[in-house]
Amino acid sequence: MPVKADLDAIDWKILKELQDDGRMTNVELSRRVGISAPPCLRRVRRLEETGIIRKYRALLNAPALGMDVVAFCLVGLNHQSDAELKIFAERTRLWPIVRDAWMVSGESDFLLHCVTRDLGSFQNFVIEELASAPNVDTVRTALTIRRVKDEGLVVI
Numbered sequence: 001m002p003v004k005a006d007l008d009a010i011d012w013k014i015l016k017e018l019q020d021d022g023r024m025t026n027v028e029l030s031r032r033v034g035i036s037a038p039p040c041l042r043r044v045r046r047l048e049e050t051g052i053i054r055k056y057r058a059l060l061n062a063p064a065l066g067m068d069v070v071a072f073c074l075v076g077l078n079h080q081s082d083a084e085l086k087i088f089a090e091r092t093r094l095w096p097i098v099r100d101a102w103m104v105s106g107e108s109d110f111l112l113h114c115v116t117r118d119l120g121s122f123q124n125f126v127i128e129e130l131a132s133a134p135n136v137d138t139v140r141t142a143l144t145i146r147r148v149k150d151e152g153l154v155v156i
Contacts, residue, residue: 077136
């Protein structure tokens with residue numbers, strides 16, 4: 001698949017390094033990718049301005065914060081009109097337990113990544129909020145056992 005952005009090998013190195021550690025200084029980043037600091041900073045700013053780098057965030061250790069349940073919900077809707085899909089997508093933004101949401105193809109319409117303190121909280125969310133939401137037809141859940149891979153979102 002062709003790359004939509006005009007990136008050279010240095011840009012790709014910058015992206016890889018920032019995916020691994022977004023808090024490093026520009027001086028350290030420039031050292032790792034093999035260029036001086038000023039052009040490195042210009043490249044990072046260009047990557048940010050063009051939207052290739054969308055944002056920076058801290059990745060938290062959920063269990064250390066008492067968030068011990070990670071689960072996925074596959075949600076099927078009764079009606080899949082563009083308006084209904086948009087309404088449900090907007091509703092996912094209102095549920096704090098839903099940390100990531102994807103519109104998907106296949107037997108389900110949405111895949112929700114949920115994180116919460118305990119099984120009871122997750123069950124209450126599924127029964128009282130998700131399954132009873134307008135236009136929701138089916139909800140299938142999968143509780144996770146353990147994370148076995150945690151990489152950046154883009155393969156570089």
